Amino acid sequence: MGLSRRTQALLASGLLIIGPARGFAQPATAPARPRCAAGEARPVVGQPYSPELAEQARRAAGAREVRKIEPGGAYTTDLDSDRLNVEVDRVGIVTGVRCG
Template structure:
């Protein structure tokens, strides 16, 4: 019988040595619960758009031009409002380069010269 008691005693002592202290276990549980609660927070209803990079075009400031027959003065005002360095007027069927330029305001016009869209690029 002592043959069984000694190995059982050694096994239980070695397992007890590996178990974390109660305070350590409580702290780990609390940290896990706090992290889970943080992740479970509902996302805001509206995703936050990243702010425009410094010095780059912001087409939201030139949307007032949509629906207007843009004059040179309107195009210049839209460029200034969008904080763009350049403005490019795009007419239907016009061939254009496809490179993106974050400091350029693109103004799409229809056949009558009415602005249909304003966007950066």
């Protein structure tokens, strides 16, 4: 089976690749890091809010950041799976924790 002159020229110039390319490095994927786990921070529910308590809850949940959610407050609606939201009532008692 002979190759056409055009095919021979393309092969010689390196512009024609026949067959699947092998041996190319695949991009490394970062290992999945743990996300926020609000259940681990539930022990703070029922306690008076403080920055120290919020930090304790953040660490327990494994979240990157923490945000205090107060009644009537204005907050962004973006979801961040690495953020712990600490919800408080009008007198400052933690009523719930959730990720997002």
